[in-house]
Amino acid sequence: MSGNESGGKCPVVHGGNTHVNDDVMEWWPNSLNLDILHQHDTKTNPMGEDFDYREEVRKLDFDQVKQDVMDLMTDSQDWWPADWGHYGGLMIRMTWHAAGSYRVFDGRGGAGTGNQRFAPINSWPDNGNLDKARRLLWPIKKKYGNRLSWADLITLAGNVAYESMGFKTFGFSFGREDIWHPEKETYWGSEKEWLATSDNENSRYDEDRNPDSLENPLAAVMMGLIYVNPEGPDGTPDPAQTAQDVRVTFQRMAMSDEETVALTIGGHTIGKCHGNGDPDNVGPAPEGADVEEQGLGFNNHVTRSVGRDAVTSGLEGAWTTNPTQWDHGYLEMLLDHEWQVVQSPAGANQWEPVDIKEEDMPVDVEDPSIRRKPMMTDADMALKVDPEFRKVCEKFRQNPDQLDDAFARAWFKLIHRDLGPKDRYIGPEAPTEDLIWQDPVPEGSWNYNVEAVKKQIAESGLSISDMVATAWDSARTFRQSDKRGGANGARIRLAPQKDWVANEPERLQRVLKVLEPIAKQNGASVADVIVLAGNVGIEKAAKAAGHDIAVPFRPGRGDATEEMTDVDSFQWLEPLSDAYRNFLKKDYSVQPEDLMLDRTQLMGLTAPEMTVLIGGMRVLGTNHGGSKHGVFTDREGQLTNDFFVNLTDMSYSWVPTGDNLYEIRDRKTDKAKWTATRVDLVFGSNSILRSYAEVYAQDDNEEKFVQDFVKAWNKMMNADRFDLE
Template sequence: MDGNNVDSTGGCPVMHGGNTELGNPVTKWWPRALNLDILHQHGARTNPMDPDYNHREAVKGLDYEAVKNDVKAAMIDSQDWWPADWGHYGGLMIRLAWHSAGSYRMGDGRGGAGSGNIRFAPLNSWPDNASLDKARRLLWPVKKKYGNALSWADLIILAGNMAYESMGLKTFGFGFGREDIWGSETDVNWGAENEWLAPSENRYADLDEPNTMYNPLAAVHMGLIYVNPEGVNGNPDPARTALHVRETFARMAMNDEETAALTCGGHTVGKAHGGGDHAHIGAEPEGCPVHTQGFGWANPGHKGKATNAFTSGIEGAWTKHPTQWDMGYFDYLFGYEWELTKSPAGANQWKPINMPDDEMPVDATDPSARRMPMMTDADMAMKVDPIYNEICQKFRADPEYFADTFGRAWFKLTHRDMGPKANYYGPDVPAEDLIWQDPIPAGATDYDMDAVKAKIASSGLSAAEMIATAWDSARTFRGSDKRGGANGARIRLAPQKDWVANEPERLAKVLGILEPIASETGASLADVIVLAGVVGLEQSIKAAGHSVTVPFAPGRGDATEAHTDAESFDVLEPLACGFRNWQKERYAVAPEELMLDKAQLLGLTAAEMTVLIGGMRVLGVNHGNTKHGVFTDRESQLTNDFFVNLTDMAYKWEPLDDGTYEIRDRATDTTKWTATSADLVFGSNSILRAYAEVYAQDDNGEKFVRDFVAAWTKVMNADRFDLVA
């Protein structure tokens, strides 16, 4: 054996921990390195489906009624290894669906139920998701039976719907169509804490001001979906908890009435589990030993009894009949006074004062025994907070109104991140258009596109004005929750028309010219905006000496103010746009990191991001017409000059005090160009430089144009769900 290669571990041929430790070697050794993994996390290499598999087509072939019936049957098929409370898994399945959907936050559209992400770390192992691995195991026979066409993402939400229906609630509807991912999401900022349930102060500028929670977070602790059920930082105070409930649900796009309906309706059925000293509960799925096969939170005291299950440590049901949809929650909450107590596991909870034994719910395992019900601090908030109390009294007086309000809020909770109705399939899709679905009327396709292009070309608009406007219209798209984009032409409506990022004066000028063209030709303004970008690009391509056609798909519609929840669109406002080399102000996060985040939301790969940045710079479409990164003497022509000059060692790069950079000629020491870090990262990051070098090569001038056009078209069509088979 070579003495220089002695392995003290006994000659094992692999690096110990190298395949199991968190982080990759680059970020481990160079933590400030730009990590591009988020742009490739759900690529073809991770997807086990056949290359020609089309989930939308597969979903259409499902026997929807058979699936629904099988899920309902599973509700009452109690298993010895995890028996159902009162013989019905409804409460567990509702919690699975709720917690799958409840990770959604409006700030960046990430989280939510749309991808089946609860199957993977970290969500599958959050403390708040304890024992939801059991729910998914119970559903496995249904998933196995229906195979590829029934995604886990759909099945999890369907299980919640069927649970409610089997317990007496007529749900508002259901849409199939969610497509699973195949690994952990590395693009979601769940918080900076390194421990579960770390004190809430870590997430707020001021804990007494819930709206100071750091964006885009929505939950009060690392590892929770919403608020701490025991109170703020575990300290019971329903009035204070109410303020955090309001803020948390608002960050999930819920108003006060929806919040109250979800809280009360969610706790109308099922129970919480914390029936004893559970100090020896096993590790979560990601931390448990291999022989447990991902079956986490081993419970030595369970002994095959539903009563002994442990999840939150809070113990008890909220109603007298926990497997029935009724008004029992309100009967308990408002029919009794409540006092603070402890669960058998030591958690803070509330119990009714002087409740007769015969009014208590029966034991989850033994129907001959009665058990004390409970309320959490969040439940008590519904009683103590005057706004929530008034809403609850309205519900209490009108059970039908409560059921309808809850059904709609539940539908919104479980479908919010699916985007427009074009992504919904199945017989239970509601016919009603809901404002939070961002509805858009159908657009025309039978107009004379060449005539429209001719009018645009002779309008007097510059290529840069047309390209910038088309980009600004399309860049709002978020693949996270499928909102935004060019379809609908909402760039002409409040609040988008006034965003600083959209240069309102320039935008008004361009729209003032394009709107009459749309009116005269029968095309939607949304189409004309994108088509103007096409005209501008084709002019710039021709000026550079190339002949490449820019694809265009007609059919966008124009939304109206009545179709638009202006307040909910505030979260889409760009605070930075690396593609136009702008940010509203200086942030703690570097410009290149903001650019990377936006590229991921647009669904771009690292190569697509690279080619778009290089092209946008030479086209001269920087915000405010700044010259940072415009590494060319042929501005407005679509050339690869950005990459040619970035990689040319005839220049050197010097930082300036304002955070920008000078590119200086080595021979004369004169300033040639200026740049931001969002420009220079394409030369400093080894991966991005490799892409930049491809586009800088002498033989790739036309490839650069083709690739730019393909990436541009991808962004313009990102919200065209009608184009997907």
């Protein structure tokens, strides 16, 4: 071997830090990317399959944990000193930005998974220096270990911070379980650069910058921000336009105008912005920093970068006279002064009072003998100039107790929105009051004769497709992202669900007229009977195919009422597509199979579970509107593996006949045997999905298909049974 050969080749496998097009999606970008179904693959979880965080967290000394977090607030560290000796503002911002990534459209984001530890969120420009807040919390996390998740600790820190500053919070619940790798497939926007302005081709607005043109499911106005640009639209002060941005953004977090104003006031009563330095000296974000930074980012190694000289947002100053205590000075400061646009030392646009008494100015974060001018962001000024926001401000100013209550409730909602219903709350400070945004469901009955109910359903005259489709429609709204939806509560009977096109309102009402009297006669909930009907349909279909199998069932679901249902927020759960029933409300810019993956991930199903359920639903004849697309069987209504057998049969060819429509033709006669859509054929065309389809098409796996279908079905019917945890 020559010296060149021995010394010129790298002796390690490439693909870690060296990129050589090892991603299938880069070679074949039109291939269906199934990564979204592997977001929380257990292979990345170091805790093991037997670890149950929700059991471990119950072992915590809750009072001592809270005291440790309280003590941290005033334990200023030299490596990252606290403003005014109090970390409250920093911790509140960390909690706020973790929870504030939630969006109601798909329930993704939020504080419920500890995802702020990972890219891209840990490196968003808006999250500058929050890595320091998490590192300050590490000794507490280290102390309590597996009993305290990062997700709970990050959320708890902000709540305790408010209490340490004199505010009475609404309460707190533990129970958030950590993820262990980035949620890479969560859609945060299409921009290719941070903070792209509206004149950029990657902007998320139309050319007129209409707030309503903001692309779903997004809530923030720019890539890299949690809410709106604090300097104003695209960095230009315009409080009236910013008010519209604020309103749309907070509505997409399921917040009303009153909640929006309360949250803004409460958030800006504490702490300050940091922009007293040269932003060009700020180093890379955590994901771009070198190894010696040890997971930290946004570091300034050129000049002093802590205390009064820190640079984060670029704006500089506190909002109130006393930024380390809860008071009502924010509204006095905002409403009692005239404000003008100035530039911070870092060059950011902000608002400064035209005239202010020295005693009304906050003191310097390091030297209490120095007074600094307060500031307001463009979003603060929006509360003053927007007529509706101004009304709420004036009401709160006249009634400070109402402000305290409104903020306590809105803050609790912000940090608990994605934790799910009250059944999931853990800890001594979990409030007992039912809140409508928690989607409350009354306790159901366990004491009725399940077999008698099943017998009545079986003899009711309902078809297998009616029973299975109705149960599926009731359960499919479940979102594991924020634990909303599902069969519990039977909200399919109520507005808005009863009128959704996806639920076939006429068919739904016909089925409910049969099932509701059965529930009443037997003392069962309608929710239970709907699920039982689906089970009965599957058992009948399996038996017709020669398989005697019982579908598991646990009673106890309750029936919600209209008064328990937030109709406006439930509109976001409407299925715009459902590959399981071959339904598309209309044509979309993305392919039906991509919509299938998105809904599957939201429901918490895996790729194999998706495969077996769709194959089974097709042969049961549950397609929306009774269409025959993908019903690859001559035995419709029987739970067979015919979908997979015929999909993989090379006796047939697959011919496009229209937009999202195909014919399955006999190769010998060229006669059409069946029709199909893209979500049918993708199980034969995608190499990964085909590997699953082939398993179920095998001659020796018909029994396995039935068993796997029932298991996946049961998982969906009980996905929202938090009362069983």
